[in-house]
Amino acid sequence: MTLLLFAILLVSGLGSLSSSVPRQFHVVKENKNWTEAQQYCRQKFTDLATIDDMTEMEKVKSMIHEAGVGNAWIGLKHGNSNKWQWSLADREFYRENESEFRNWASNQRKGGAEEECVAMKQANGKWCDDKCSECLPFICYDGGNSTHPYVLVTEEKNWADAQRYCRENHTDLASVRNQTENDKIKKVMAGSHGEGTSNNNGNREAWIGLFRDAWEWSDGSSSSFRYWGTGEPNYGTGEFCAETLNASRGRWNDASCHHPRSFICYEDKLVLVRDNKTWLEALQYCRENHVDLVSVTSERVQRRVSERAKGASTAHVWLGLRHACGLSWFWVCGETVCYNHWAPGQEQVESCKHRVGAVESVGGQWVSNLTETDKLNFICSTKEECD
Structure with a gap:
């Protein structure tokens, strides 16, 4: 197996999350079908590549050209x-x-x-x-x-x-x-x-x-960026997965998910999911698709969470923060809250009141005046934050 690691620190670009938080793409020169490639990327990195805009697409085009890859799976798949x-x-x-x-x-x-x-x-x-x-x-x-x-x-x-x-x-x-x-x-x-x-x-x-x-991204992103080739997708027999083609200047093609291909992974420890879910639905989604709802245990993590939250479509974004009867605030990864970034007056909760926490998409401070049934975007972590 040959793994070509191209640590592309993506800076600037229209609407790209990477304009504030660097993201790494990786070309893997090992032939796998789309599902196997997805599993590999989730185990080794974060997921199959999501591409947000033309700035990122230009980087991917350069990478597959340099790697000598003819075609490579990306994280787009036809869904429902x-x-x-x-x-x-x-x-x-x-x-x-x-x-x-x-x-x-x-x-x-x-x-x-x-x-x-x-x-x-x-x-x-x-x-x-x-x-x-x-x-x-x-x-x-x-x-x-x-x-x-x-x-x-x-x-x-x-x-x-x-x-x-x-x-x-x-x-x-x-x-x-x-x-x-x-x-x-x-x-x-x-x-x-x-x-x-x-x-x-x-x-x-x-x-x-x-x-x-x-068409849906493997990591749950709602990015609407598309780079289809002329006449694509043409929905041929069983062609429900997307690949990027070197010979077509990186344009995308729909292909049978069972075909072996090289593939592109991306690495980002925090994933903003721009789907509106209740707190419990968000927790379940993160645990099924990544590791957990994000736990903010340090100022370093808080800076990354604040930057990631700026891309949300809701005013607040769920964190893995919870308050239960008789307990202080704690993170879903198991730590009590030591470092905090509360908005004024938001930390205080009646001792026997269940609450969950979110972060402002603009401002980055934490709030507790929401209910578990509110539906918000949320941030998943792809690694355990409580080290």
Whole structure:
């Protein structure tokens, strides 16, 4: 077995968690099927590679080229989530709940499995789901233009080609975070003299960046970054796992999960899971998929947790912190709390009251005024913190 360790300390990059906390990728030149590769990565590192943005993708492309690997598994696999998500994967672009804004027209989101991309109607600004293969005008978002960030492109393209155009010429397909932005895009569509495409009821439509995707990352990340090759994924027989192809400049392909491949792992002792779960659900998830909910036993760990929490989609993030009747605060790994980073007034709890702890996604202080049934993002640890 040959293991090529490329300790890539990822710095900067649009929306990348690695902009604050270094993350290491590792190319493993041993042929394994996707499940075997996943098991190996979880045992030796953290998981099969999750790729958050183009900065990370460029690093991965360089690594597989240097390693002489033709194709390699990454951590993306076809699942059953079918979540709607935005093409623009920058986590700092969305404040709490902004990524969940929707403006559906009536009777939408009821189409077949192929209706997985979203367009906006010029007439009323409402959204409709449609086949991604349809050719429509589209709205790009240009993050470098604060005055006119939305660009209507009247050339008709399918959704994937529209996404590629926006990423190459602007920032990405447009995300819509609130009604104000929705109204601005509607005005851009109405004000253009370019020709659009009309559907059967006469409403001009244009692609925006929302899409439904059943592909899931092995580590539970909700990263919406995709780098498919032209015509991929094509869902051939049993092709439910993703690989990156050296010969296609790193573009991704769907392939049968049973094929032996080299693969890419990543190493990060803390994993932010941007799924909303109760405290007990989060604890169970971390213990089943990693080691545990994170225990913050030192200032060093606290700094890493604070940085990781900045990428959350909720205002607070669960920690492995608990208070039980007759006991002081303690960590799920078994230690009582010595080092602490409480927000003012949050540490005090009635002696016989059960509480759980979370960290602020902005500010990084701990709070206890939540209940176990609140649903938040959470941070898992891939190693035991109570050494």
